[in-house]
Amino acid sequence: MKVIKSVPAMQQYSLAAKKHGKIIGVVPTMGYLHAGHTSLIDLVRAKTEIVIVTIFVNPTQFGANEDLSNYPRDFERDLQLCEQHGADVVFAPEPDDMYCADRSVWVIEEKLSRGLCGRSRPEHFRGVTTVVAKLFNITLPDVAIFGQKDAQQALVLQRMVRDLNFPVEVIVAPIVREADGLAMSSRNRYLSENERKSALCISRSLFNAELQIKKNGLAALGEILSSVWDNIREAGGAIDYVEGLDADTLEPVTEHTVAILIAVAAGFGRARLLDNILVKIKD
Amino acid sequence: MKVIKSVPAMQQYSLAAKKHGKIIGVVPTMGYLHAGHTSLIDLVRAKTEIVIVTIFVNPTQFGANEDLSNYPRDFERDLQLCEQHGADVVFAPEPDDMYCADRSVWVIEEKLSRGLCGRSRPEHFRGVTTVVAKLFNITLPDVAIFGQKDAQQALVLQRMVRDLNFPVEVIVAPIVREADGLAMSSRNRYLSENERKSALCISRSLFNAELQIKKNGLAALGEILSSVWDNIREAGGAIDYVEGLDADTLEPVTEHTVAILIAVAAGFGRARLLDNILVKIKD
Numbered sequence: 001m002k003v004i005k006s007v008p009a010m011q012q013y014s015l016a017a018k019k020h021g022k023i024i025g026v027v028p029t030m031g032y033l034h035a036g037h038t039s040l041i042d043l044v045r046a047k048t049e050i051v052i053v054t055i056f057v058n059p060t061q062f063g064a065n066e067d068l069s070n071y072p073r074d075f076e077r078d079l080q081l082c083e084q085h086g087a088d089v090v091f092a093p094e095p096d097d098m099y100c101a102d103r104s105v106w107v108i109e110e111k112l113s114r115g116l117c118g119r120s121r122p123e124h125f126r127g128v129t130t131v132v133a134k135l136f137n138i139t140l141p142d143v144a145i146f147g148q149k150d151a152q153q154a155l156v157l158q159r160m161v162r163d164l165n166f167p168v169e170v171i172v173a174p175i176v177r178e179a180d181g182l183a184m185s186s187r188n189r190y191l192s193e194n195e196r197k198s199a200l201c202i203s204r205s206l207f208n209a210e211l212q213i214k215k216n217g218l219a220a221l222g223e224i225l226s227s228v229w230d231n232i233r234e235a236g237g238a239i240d241y242v243e244g245l246d247a248d249t250l251e252p253v254t255e256h257t258v259a260i261l262i263a264v265a266a267g268f269g270r271a272r273l274l275d276n277i278l279v280k281i282k283d
Numbered sequence: 284m285k286v287i288k289s290v291p292a293m294q295q296y297s298l299a300a301k302k303h304g305k306i307i308g309v310v311p312t313m314g315y316l317h318a319g320h321t322s323l324i325d326l327v328r329a330k331t332e333i334v335i336v337t338i339f340v341n342p343t344q345f346g347a348n349e350d351l352s353n354y355p356r357d358f359e360r361d362l363q364l365c366e367q368h369g370a371d372v373v374f375a376p377e378p379d380d381m382y383c384a385d386r387s388v389w390v391i392e393e394k395l396s397r398g399l400c401g402r403s404r405p406e407h408f409r410g411v412t413t414v415v416a417k418l419f420n421i422t423l424p425d426v427a428i429f430g431q432k433d434a435q436q437a438l439v440l441q442r443m444v445r446d447l448n449f450p451v452e453v454i455v456a457p458i459v460r461e462a463d464g465l466a467m468s469s470r471n472r473y474l475s476e477n478e479r480k481s482a483l484c485i486s487r488s489l490f491n492a493e494l495q496i497k498k499n500g501l502a503a504l505g506e507i508l509s510s511v512w513d514n515i516r517e518a519g520g521a522i523d524y525v526e527g528l529d530a531d532t533l534e535p536v537t538e539h540t541v542a543i544l545i546a547v548a549a550g551f552g553r554a555r556l557l558d559n560i561l562v563k564i565k566d
Contacts, residue, residue, distance in 0.1 A: 007448065011448065011450055015450060018301055018302070019301070019302070019304040021302040100445065100446065102394070103446045104392050104393045104394035104395065104442060104446065105390065105391070105392045105393075105412070105442055105443045105445075105446035105447055106390070106391050106393065107388065107389070107390050107391075107447070108388070108389050108390075108391055109387055109388050110387045110388075110389065111385070111387035112387065129388070130447075133390075133447050134446075134447055134448045137447055137448040137449050137450060138448045140450070159387060159388055160388045162383065162388075163383065163386045163387065163388035163417075164388055164390070164413075164416050164417055164420055165290065165294065165417045165420040165421050166420050167294055167298060167420060167423070
């Protein structure tokens, strides 16, 4: 497995691979890898000839008072996991090599990124779209994969690929959960033992919501969402949002809605946790 | 020469060419080609194995009251010129195939695009950066060429390539002029015979400014610009701007300035004309 830190070296590697007709897959990550990430590597490994894992804690997607400086890192362990899962290249650039001091170009998304996380993190998604556009242009993938845990991010990036015509197939992979249901996240390490237990209310109330919808449809959606909200509040969560939206448009559910996304963001201790479920309501 | 109208067909063509290691050059145009455009084709032809000319009157770079619907078109003549100059492919998509109705992603540039044309055309450059990013992702060029006549556009696009890491070499080619000095532009066809004569004051006053700077340096820059302004006003031009800026940053000239760009935008009749000169003041 190659470890590449230089931006031009990575781009040269991918340009050469493309010239030889190789199918490239990329798994963009911020490192501190867990079983969610390695499931992405495995899925891409099965579909491509060269798997590139990018490890880059992207400063432009963090707000001023967010956890950029404390974001968990363990590069050596990440490399081991990448190697074990058959990655060919780990691309781990330095922030100063990714961003010029006088940078002035951004990729922005103006619809899907407005609600949910975009409301409390107004600069977040332009950081995400910009860095992923850069990573695409540096690693030149045929296939890129993102996790459904960050459901809004996955939709925004699919929209970016469509609207800017990137020649990239985007795969969105299912959420990987701990045995007890907690969605895997690098930020789970911020949780104390008690916070960890309380945070279980998120996945439990989402699973319960899924059951209710499957049984009774969307007639009682308001009550279902209230009950998710109450459960998380009672467990001590600082709720950012609990929403049920059309899973394709992130707009309110309509008669055309094929699947509903119930999405939660809530703080437990220092950790802002995301989770969601996707429930198909029409064939 | 191939004429491709479908976006996926164009992208497939370029993906296949890249797999065979071909060097691709792209000449993005809005059609109604003149000797300025064909000089770009010739320059790219000499450096690449496959030359793609794109012809697309991009709606997103026109403001509400601008000349989108009247923009001159002559597709058959354009095809002849492309063929004569050795283009391999003309890519001419329809607006509805380039832009989804619910499009929501833009590439924006926030510094170089603010002044000059960006002041009177506030949405123009985001239309340009977005469509060129799309054309790059569809045609996958190794080399792209733009004309110095649109000096600000060339700088904005070079910045886009740098900041988003497009694997594309950008060439900026010199202005091509009519025998009497008028900078070639598809919009020159809007000019009546008299307007055409009056508009000559633009290039004449720029050449004169160049002479003055070469002789006396920048000490009298203010006076030189005033005299360009006065000449154009006296000839009946509706001046949008006459500015002398650092040619790399588009900021005011400083002690670090290596070259100065004197740029003019002025209306004659229905035509908004651009012209500029680049004067090196330091080695």
